[in-house]
Amino acid sequence: MRALIYQGPGRKAFREAPDPEITDDGDVIVRVDAVTICGTDLHILKGDVPVAPGRILGHEAVGTVDEVGEGVRRLRPGDRVLVSSISGCGTCRFCRDGRYGQCLGGGWILGHTIDGTQADYVRVPFADTSTYRVPDGFSDEEILMLADLLPTGYEVGVLAGGVRPGDVVAVVGAGPIGLSAITSAQLYSPSHIVAIDNSDARLEAAKQFGADVAIRQDPLAVIKDLTGGLGADVALSIPGEAGGGPACFELAVRLARPGGRIATVGVHGEAATLHLEEQWTRDITITTGLVDTSSIPTLMRLIMTGQIDAKRFITHHFGLDEFDEAYDVFARAASGALKVVLSRSKE
Amino acid sequence: MRALIYQGPGRKAFREAPDPEITDDGDVIVRVDAVTICGTDLHILKGDVPVAPGRILGHEAVGTVDEVGEGVRRLRPGDRVLVSSISGCGTCRFCRDGRYGQCLGGGWILGHTIDGTQADYVRVPFADTSTYRVPDGFSDEEILMLADLLPTGYEVGVLAGGVRPGDVVAVVGAGPIGLSAITSAQLYSPSHIVAIDNSDARLEAAKQFGADVAIRQDPLAVIKDLTGGLGADVALSIPGEAGGGPACFELAVRLARPGGRIATVGVHGEAATLHLEEQWTRDITITTGLVDTSSIPTLMRLIMTGQIDAKRFITHHFGLDEFDEAYDVFARAASGALKVVLSRSKE
């Protein structure tokens, strides 16, 4: 089969690779029908996230079940499924707590510690608890946004940040995950969503996705003005693939009100300074987190009712043989790309 | 009257000062019957916490109501009351949320931005919502531990840290507030409380107060051994008056398991490094906080039933005219002092 293979920092190749095989009776083999590229893949290529050379990248897919291990209960060949970015064994203490991202035998392994989804076929471990049937009437592309992007903004940003009706939410970083958080924050009806970024294109996108304020400069003054001088109820630090994690985090902390919550979302590749000498009295809560994708059923329901528009994240379409072009477009900020999708049907 | 007056970094004086007067009809004047010294007072004297010279220090007292403003509903002259370290107006958004520590017109003001309790008399603003009637049958001294010490360990440590039955709790820093946290953590029946400090005397005290493990070295190895390699469910960073905030915090973060909670308690006077590059995937929660003293009624009930022994914190007794000696003893680590109490009855 064809696959996108990581070859060490800065290098990748799209080429032939052996077909995956079932190695555990909880596995399924999925034929990939649609796949996307994540900002994390770019971090891997930059060397920020260590991955062994030779690994097939990719941790998001919609596809068709091709082969099923004997222990799999809920899937049959031919089923159309979403492959979650997170593989959960379903039995460890973290899985039993709903924290699939921390699964002791799984977690984020696809395209990281085992071969991933940017290929014609992928082996998916713990298939019963790591895939979701795709309802009829929905396109591969929109459901694909549930593999990682939408749950990450929702779980790690909005839920961890505890957004509530009437809140003022600051979103520092308006890349794709920032836009995902802006999208799902609206499920809780904040009074204001303030997007902060240094790219005009991203700020424009933030407005289209639902931020009512989108600014480059003086975020503290703007937020204070909206909150009677107090600060944001919730501040999200989402550096995205553009990097700048420490500055992003430190700004988010400054923007939060006393009693506020700061949620860090996505890759933060460097240590940051936490000004405890300023914050020790301020009752703040800071969270970090890997997505669990436990919210996929909820978000899928909201896509079905039209309350979330997943398609709007998709700016570029490619065939499954166009990985080089797709990576190139996704990596170039100037392309305006949010999410690129590579589909079998586009070939 | 006599009062202990801050005179700038490193300097204080116990001398005559004018009697306080009611300035707002929600005020009461309390005659101080028992007062203590807090680690925060030492931080003020070191210059870590800015206070205007001339200020009477002290934010904890048990006393007798001497005079009552016209707007006060719940108190009469002669009432024996606990004066909370936190003054809550009762009407601002934070007070209505139970976050008295963040009160927009009050908070920690006694001995900080207004004159405090280390004197014969003290003016207590917002008296209806900032004092508590002392039940009969309890000594001034034990109730005095509710003004700040016990609620701080409980609210900012145990409640913010979300201690649950069966948890492994790491307490980094076993000064008085650390011992307070060890005391109240037991209300939630953790399976293990591990105290970490570099003073043998404090480690010995930690054991007496309920830690089942008390160590100087290799805390990570010890905690991992207790938790199947995962880390503590809850880690408390309590540098106390001994300082060392950044190291204390950074150790607490390292000790926490994935999905764990780190609560910072008490004065953290310097910025710390937060290793987001290690923690971004680990689902941790970090909290900071000033005490609200909202737990005083609960803790008072548990003192009444004997489930909390407040007296054990008190190692030294002085008269109200012995501030110099009391400060001296409290500040000297070698004294073994936990809490010193200065009482009118000891004069």
Add this chain to the structure above:
Amino acid sequence: MRALIYQGPGRKAFREAPDPEITDDGDVIVRVDAVTICGTDLHILKGDVPVAPGRILGHEAVGTVDEVGEGVRRLRPGDRVLVSSISGCGTCRFCRDGRYGQCLGGGWILGHTIDGTQADYVRVPFADTSTYRVPDGFSDEEILMLADLLPTGYEVGVLAGGVRPGDVVAVVGAGPIGLSAITSAQLYSPSHIVAIDNSDARLEAAKQFGADVAIRQDPLAVIKDLTGGLGADVALSIPGEAGGGPACFELAVRLARPGGRIATVGVHGEAATLHLEEQWTRDITITTGLVDTSSIPTLMRLIMTGQIDAKRFITHHFGLDEFDEAYDVFARAASGALKVVLSRSKE
């Protein structure tokens, strides 16, 4: 002044009454500019809720502060205020917990145990914690909906019921409070809101207010169809002034899924049967509750941003001297009245 006076079951009179006076220094006297009639007032007139004859009815008002007790901090004569239906002392254990409805010295007292708002002037006790400044730019009428109607649906229905994104919410009873719950449930983005009533006019209103399903019959079949046979995530029992409390509650319990929540909202005047022999294994949660109006600041913010349209509840406008007509219209189902407002400006 003029006032609407309860004279025993079935009888009321609009006539002269003495002006109210300040009796406690936390009181204010408010000149009533706009007032409404609540379903609870009809329950009083029916004799369902005991009230002493001679009482001035009414527990909702927007008005102008006329006189201020000496202990009042936050208000001055001339301030335009919303008078909450709930008077909270701000200092008792329930008020300190945010449960103003259970206030030991207050709670729902206006138009119940003390004279109320259906008059030219009203004495408002505990004014600092029982009134809210009205922001500029908003009409008396829309803000008036915050005195009771909107917080009741939100707090006692939506918050107690724990509505979450993607939920299926059943609202049994689509009178004004039911419509209030339908309005505020949308703040949490449920996937479906199913209104159940036996009045076509109310079902039509429910659809206009945001229910996507509005039915008279077979609610269990409809709900099961929407939920894969499980039942509603949240079921609200809101009999309203139309009565039928037991049947309403028992239906709500039947509609809830295992693990679901049933919130009872508003007056339930009779005992109901709880089928524990069916429910003991089903992990349900049932709540009752009086409104606290603690959500007024949040809901006010959402009216200001346009996320809640309070005006749509108001179907009829009267002058402050037209109580007889207003009561008549409000009590007649055929009138299609949701909320009637009596305003000084309409005189």
Add this chain to the structure above:
Amino acid sequence: MRALIYQGPGRKAFREAPDPEITDDGDVIVRVDAVTICGTDLHILKGDVPVAPGRILGHEAVGTVDEVGEGVRRLRPGDRVLVSSISGCGTCRFCRDGRYGQCLGGGWILGHTIDGTQADYVRVPFADTSTYRVPDGFSDEEILMLADLLPTGYEVGVLAGGVRPGDVVAVVGAGPIGLSAITSAQLYSPSHIVAIDNSDARLEAAKQFGADVAIRQDPLAVIKDLTGGLGADVALSIPGEAGGGPACFELAVRLARPGGRIATVGVHGEAATLHLEEQWTRDITITTGLVDTSSIPTLMRLIMTGQIDAKRFITHHFGLDEFDEAYDVFARAASGALKVVLSRSKE
């Protein structure tokens, strides 16, 4: 093998039955080493809980894994395991939410809808998520209390009831499950536990298990006296095998304070009256629930540290061939039996 077989209301027989076989590759066959009888088994025999004649009873066991299905990951023959009363598939929406008791393919099935544990061998479905390894150094008997008894009191009583430090907890019904709730309530340090029963032997047991008040009469007066007239923070309705569910529930509701919580625990075989006309304003929360046994790991840890003494529940010991005697003793109130254990080692 030998097995205890239900033969219709009032009838059971201990006799030969075919050995169980693996029918799904997630099954294990467990050789039963210790088993107990639950009050629910008596309810089945009374006809309160419908079970098909011919069914082997029993839903609690400690045993040794004898045979393992091919899909089982975590168990091997020879492993010593606790068999939970609840079988959770681990993949349905309820299992993913930790509500194993509501599992769509499992739940309480052992000794109910499939053959149970009162036999030499038992087939355990979904074994990876329905059994727990028994740590060395603990007796079969004490671990057996974790199959149902201890988690039921803890999860359905103490956790659903939200017991907090300082609370006053009323336990209506002091049978074995009531004693379990009394035991685990102490993990949260309530100020008072008041046991109410009409058997002196049970009241005496309640005191020994940790209730500080144990009464037959005037519970409302006693509770009000302890709570300043308000009522219990938490009231548990635990009719147990003695029945009387409606009276038990209705008393629990009366005992709860405004804002209090009432948790129903165990079989409630009849409908009860809920006095909504009294309770609609009182902010109460009522819960029902089947145990999930999700707390087994926590409770096991607390048995290991000695914080829970599981052995004290066991009053009578039998061999595995003495079911008739064991049932007889357990059913006779006069026997003073709490839990009877039948062990292979006693044969």
